[in-house]
Amino acid sequence: MSRTSVRADRGPGDGGDRESHGRTVVRHSLMTFGTRMGIVLVNIPTSILIARLLGTDGQGTYASAVAFPTMFAFIGLLGIDSAHTYLLSRRRYPLSQINSQSLILTLAFSAIIVPLYLLFLEHYDAASDPALHSILRTGVFLVPILLAKYFAIALFLGLQRIRWFNVANFIQAAVLLGFMCVNLFVIKGGAAGALIAYRASEVLGVAIGVGAAVRASRGGNPGGETGDDTRPGVILSKPSLGLLKKSLVYGLQGHVGNILTQFTYRFDMFLVLSMVGLKGQGLYSISVIMAEKLSHIPQSVQVVLFPKLSSMTVEEANELTPRVMRSSLLLTAVAGVVLYLLSRPLLVLFYTMEFAPAVNAFRILIPGIVALSVAKILSSDFSGRDKRIYQTVATAVAFGVNVVLCFVWIPRYGIEGAAWASTAAYTLQSGIMVVLFRKLSGRGVFESLIVKGEDFALYSRTFRRLVKRGD
Numbered sequence: 001m002s003r004t005s006v007r008a009d010r011g012p013g014d015g016g017d018r019e020s021h022g023r024t025v026v027r028h029s030l031m032t033f034g035t036r037m038g039i040v041l042v043n044i045p046t047s048i049l050i051a052r053l054l055g056t057d058g059q060g061t062y063a064s065a066v067a068f069p070t071m072f073a074f075i076g077l078l079g080i081d082s083a084h085t086y087l088l089s090r091r092r093y094p095l096s097q098i099n100s101q102s103l104i105l106t107l108a109f110s111a112i113i114v115p116l117y118l119l120f121l122e123h124y125d126a127a128s129d130p131a132l133h134s135i136l137r138t139g140v141f142l143v144p145i146l147l148a149k150y151f152a153i154a155l156f157l158g159l160q161r162i163r164w165f166n167v168a169n170f171i172q173a174a175v176l177l178g179f180m181c182v183n184l185f186v187i188k189g190g191a192a193g194a195l196i197a198y199r200a201s202e203v204l205g206v207a208i209g210v211g212a213a214v215r216a217s218r219g220g221n222p223g224g225e226t227g228d229d230t231r232p233g234v235i236l237s238k239p240s241l242g243l244l245k246k247s248l249v250y251g252l253q254g255h256v257g258n259i260l261t262q263f264t265y266r267f268d269m270f271l272v273l274s275m276v277g278l279k280g281q282g283l284y285s286i287s288v289i290m291a292e293k294l295s296h297i298p299q300s301v302q303v304v305l306f307p308k309l310s311s312m313t314v315e316e317a318n319e320l321t322p323r324v325m326r327s328s329l330l331l332t333a334v335a336g337v338v339l340y341l342l343s344r345p346l347l348v349l350f351y352t353m354e355f356a357p358a359v360n361a362f363r364i365l366i367p368g369i370v371a372l373s374v375a376k377i378l379s380s381d382f383s384g385r386d387k388r389i390y391q392t393v394a395t396a397v398a399f400g401v402n403v404v405l406c407f408v409w410i411p412r413y414g415i416e417g418a419a420w421a422s423t424a425a426y427t428l429q430s431g432i433m434v435v436l437f438r439k440l441s442g443r444g445v446f447e448s449l450i451v452k453g454e455d456f457a458l459y460s461r462t463f464r465r466l467v468k469r470g471d
Helices: 003-008 015-076 080-090 095-123 130-158 162-187 190-218 241-275 278-310 314-341 343-351 353-384 389-413 415-441 445-449 453-469
Strands: none
Touching: 015 095, 015 130, 015 162, 015 190, 015 241, 015 278, 015 343, 015 353, 080 095, 080 130, 080 241, 080 278, 080 353, 095 130, 095 190, 095 241, 130 162, 130 190, 130 278, 162 190, 162 278, 241 278, 241 353, 241 389, 241 415, 278 314, 278 343, 278 353, 278 415, 314 343, 314 353, 314 415, 314 445, 343 353, 353 389, 353 415, 389 415, 415 445
């Protein structure tokens, strides 16, 4: 009997099930959000150190050296990391097979992506300055590290080891701060040293992921509907062609959308560097860093929701997603208002008056990030339903609008034009995805976006349970 049919026997309208799912998502989301806030408290001093000691040009160099290889690694994954999360949640294949496929694909993709990245740098005019070009070239070492890290994250989420995921992220952020202090105060390695520190912290993240894979395998490999190597202690086993095929089919469905999403998030940074220069890149990167702190709220929910929905029936997902989405939007909007009001004093306090010209771009991005919280929640819903094409359609339209607006507004308005283009694209993307979700689930727009009294009751009950359990 399939998982779906077993769960359906209880009936989709079971109030206890809905309450249980809601509590689980709220509890794990609060746990993840709390960890992310701890990470923010660590990352803010890291960002301040880099900005204050390297200045706008150094900040722009460092931001580019991290953003470019990250983009290439993400594109080269073909969405297979998301497929691993989905298949682990569904218990379709043994963990040992997925571990092996992750290792093989990390090596194979690195062999392809690294030369492409170097070729890109040779033809990217904005990186023609010898010093900048040299640092960007060293960013190539990040590519295999990031590929391995993405597969490690997929493992955490697919096994729904949310606690492991949070601990790993916090440790990595704390170690990065330590490495950055050594670089900036002891070694005084500048932007190049900052990049080495970042690379070292990412290696640690991979190491934690490998340790998690080993621990999980020792307890027995979950899954095995199409594989038979589920014995405890088996860490690696020969991956089947069926696993690769299913990973590619699932991954590629939404990968174009994910690529366009990342381009929508980061394409403006490429254009700012080209059209405004390194100083403008430094200012704009700070405005993005500050505004994106809001995204920790929906991302905390997104991390929990995707594997959860992957293991649920359609009816259960139709009940859970609107509740989660409207709650996430409310919390992000409230936080957005607070951040807007405090934007100038926070930015000047953290980054000095040298970065004050970034305030307007920072403020313009805030409503866009709030709107984007809806798209983040719905991307988890579509992925959990194996309907990733919906996200692809929405992001394709949003990306096209973003590109056009960037070319029109950046030359005229500088970094503020880039911010307006991003906010318009984020809002459009979320609007399209809400319409598609309504078509898919039958849930109305107001039901999905406006908080109800029952939601506050759920928050209260969950909070009391957490306090009682000390969780």
